Amino acid sequence: MTSLDDLPIRDDLRGREPYGAPQLEVPVALNTNENPYPPSERLVKALGEAVADVAGSLNRYPDRDAVALREDLAAFLNEDTPGAGLTSRQVWAANGSNEIIQQILQAFGGPGRAAMGFEPSYSMHPIITRVSGTRWIDAHRDEDFGLEPARAVAAIEEHRPDVVFLTSPNNPTGTALPLESIEAVLAAAPGMVVVDEAYAEFRRAGTPSALTLLPGNPRLIVTRTMSKAFAMAGTRLGYLAADPAVVDALLLVRLPYHLSAVTQAVARTALAHGAELLGTVDRLRRERDDLVGWLRGEGFTVADSDANFVLFGRFPDRGRIWRGLLDRGVLIREVGPPEWLRVSVGTAEEMAAFRTAMKESV
Ligand SMILES: *Cc1c(COP(=O)(O)O)cnc(C)c1O
Secondary structure, three states, X not given: OOOHHHOOOOHHHOOOOOOOOOOOOOOEEOOOOOOOOOOOHHHHHHHHHHHHHHHOOOOOOOOOOOHHHHHHHHHHHHHHOOOOOOOHHHEEEEOHHHHHHXXXXXXXXXXXXXXXXXXXXXXXXXXXXXXXXXXXXXXXXXXXXXXXXXXXXXXHHHHOOOEEEEEOOOOOOOOXXXXXHHHHHHHHOOOEEEEEOOOHHHXXXXXXXXXXXXXXXXXXXXXXXXXXXXXXHHHOOEEEEEOHHHHHHHHOOOOOOOOOHHHHHHHHHHXXXXXXXXXXXXXXXXXXXXXXXXXXXXXOEEOOOOOOEEEEEOOOOHHHHHHHHHHOOEEOEOOOXXXXXXXXXXXXXXXXXXXXXXXXXX
């Protein structure tokens, strides 16, 4: 049998493991930060109609530049962050924000270049960075998972990275960054600064979005996704807001017709039902705050969360707890610093199942 090692694969890919959050069939899946509420019957019907509408012209390539979808996304962001004043020229979309990140690295990273992040953070940032031939530098977060501006600036000045990744709210810790940290990084960074806001819609009241920093900062990119709060992980739609020149740069590296007509139609329909889809966000935030309170009440250490998941610990043998929960039908994520576990916020029933399983497992 041929193995990977027998193939003339790139040397820098040898020995690598593929990305792998376990995809297991379990009654209670709290491991990938999805929104637990499926689309309503009304939305399912609208999605079916939208797909039927494009089905008759699937012999043709889709709109390569996804202009109508980008207009809808700009309108959504302007509602999310009043004063953002974005136009469709400042918005770009792709198959998940992972593809957005890949395009950013293809345009601004590459061999001989470096990207910096602050771990623990989103595991795909270093993975996509390395696959693009870019060197990865981990300047790590502070002990409390925050990012002290002076230390971040010192790391940037030392390494002069071409791309800096900031994740806010951060995955897997849930930590939102104050704008001062982002502004300090922007002022120091010689290259692009990407603020990954996959969980922005879950942030607590009064936590600003980096979208407010876009005017006058042409090297800032804010990425968002429809996979989390928008409850559309299966659609694969991620997007960014940035200076129009950044979009021009990404046009150089994107594959032609990368976003299928079906994806564009489904995403636009979901955006048209945005109020309904995002209607679950407040419920999930309350559930999150209750979860943080409960875990602390049980004596666990819990990181503050502005997202739809909670990082908690500390367990000298976290694998035992993870397995104990799984044995009871509850799948969470063994991720982040050793001794910590991450649980996504689900429905009230799912959280009750989690609490019961936790009590039995510890
Ligand atoms: C889940 C997640 C994404 C989303 O990726 P998609 O490709 O849009 O599904 C991006 N960034 C972070 C930090 C995430 O946790």
